[in-house]
Amino acid sequence: MDDKKAVFISYAWGGVLDRKEELRTDIVTSLSTEFSVFWDRRSISFGEVPEEVVSNALQRRPLVVFCLCDEEYIAAASTVDSGVYRELAMLAQISASKEVRVVPVLLDGECLPRLPAPLSGRVPLDISEVYARGLKLGQTMWAVASGASQEDVTRSLSEQLRRANVRDKATAYFRDSPTSLYGCGRTHVVEDGLGRILRPPQWMMDRIEWKRRLLEEDDAFWPTKGIWQWHRGTASSGLCALGMAACAAFFPKEPDADYVKAIARAGILLAEGFFSFHNTNEPFTLESEELVNTLISRDGIDTLERLLPSV
Structure with a gap:
């Protein structure tokens, strides 16, 4: 039985x-x-x-x-x-x-x-x-x-619908603003789908907590030339910087305080949930769908919603 x-x-x-x-x-x-x-x-x-x-x-x-x-x-x-x-x-x-x-x-x-x-x-x-x-x-x-309980189930269903709505909103956004990033495992240069090199946006360069790190210049990490670090393991400051610059490329906006806070959070989640799963010498391809899935799966639904344009 x-x-x-x-x-x-x-x-x-x-x-x-x-x-x-x-x-x-x-x-x-x-x-x-x-x-x-x-x-x-x-x-x-x-x-x-x-x-x-x-x-x-x-x-x-x-x-x-x-x-x-x-x-x-x-x-x-x-x-x-x-x-x-x-x-x-x-x-x-x-x-x-x-x-x-x-x-x-x-x-x-x-x-x-x-x-x-x-x-x-x-x-x-x-x-x-x-x-x-x-x-x-x-x-x-x-x-x-x-x-x-009824309360727990109702809350869960509401959250499920909210996630679906945000995902639909993201799908519509990227349909009009397609973005992809490609990292070369040999040179560590990161480019978008049009061959443009990924550099940190100026607002990142102007922030005290990131300026010194982003101005480093060596063969392995030279962000102003589009050379970034990625590796398996803990999300380092260099990995988080790459995550932030990547998110800024997917969501280019005027950098008000709320946007900067959301990009910083999204960058950490992307570093932890995507870049830290690639070996140093491995190439990567980051599509918008992967970005959205990473943020949602790592409890970044609020962050994603803040980055998407208001309807």
């Missing part, structure tokens, strides 16, 4: 099948590390009686039942002898148990007033906006199955 806690997924096939298969893969992948997941299309074998298999799956305790509610689900719920209709009838018999938690999952927010028994009246998990955006849902489902 599987010792994992049990999750049962109730859903209706139909609509865009590829989208639902992506949804299945995302949810099952996230849940299966901790939970035994029943998803009937994959959980019922040839020769088995579906009603018996479903009934047995619903006897597991403790049990979390997720009902993925969209237009197809609502229609199937009122269609006598459909799979959803029969599942809901079985759920009605066990839904009052303290060891059973039935969660209506709204893939379409308009389904809420039409939820069938035994789903109506229960606190739903409304992921309709996240689902409509094509974002991942698995981690949210895992959190709910693990007992996360």
Whole structure:
């Protein structure tokens, strides 16, 4: 017997099948590390009686039942002898148990007033906006199955949407302002996609905390000639200087105090999350997508948002 806690997924096939298969893969992948997941299309074998298999799956305790509610689900719920209709009838018999938690999952927010028994009246998990955006849902489902509070889940969904909005904004920005940087592993000269050498912007040269470092002149580190250092390991001051100059090239703006602070933070994150993963003699290519992914993955979403132009 599987010792994992049990999750049962109730859903209706139909609509865009590829989208639902992506949804299945995302949810099952996230849940299966901790939970035994029943998803009937994959959980019922040839020769088995579906009603018996479903009934047995619903006897597991403790049990979390997720009902993925969209237009197809609502229609199937009122269609006598459909799979959803029969599942809901079985759920009605066990839904009052303290060891059973039935969660209506709204893939379409308009389904809420039409939820069938035994789903109506229960606190739903409304992921309709996240689902409509094509974002991942698995981690949210895992959190709910693990007992996360409404407040925590709502905050997590809001942050997920915010990240998606900022990423979309960055995509639009770089569509109009494409930028790439290339570092030569032999000469350590850094250039952009047009062959222009990356030098520190003047505002960096004017700042006391960076001026002396940026004015160094040797074969290994000569920023005013576009020669920079990168290496695996801890993000040194030279690596952070490269990160700042790189970010300034991707986000050229008038250097007010907020911009300088954001560039400094972004430069450190880029040094830690990108440049420090390249050996000294390795070339690198930094595209805008890599920059955005690095900042977002290292909790730099606020910094990225400050660097992007206001709409």
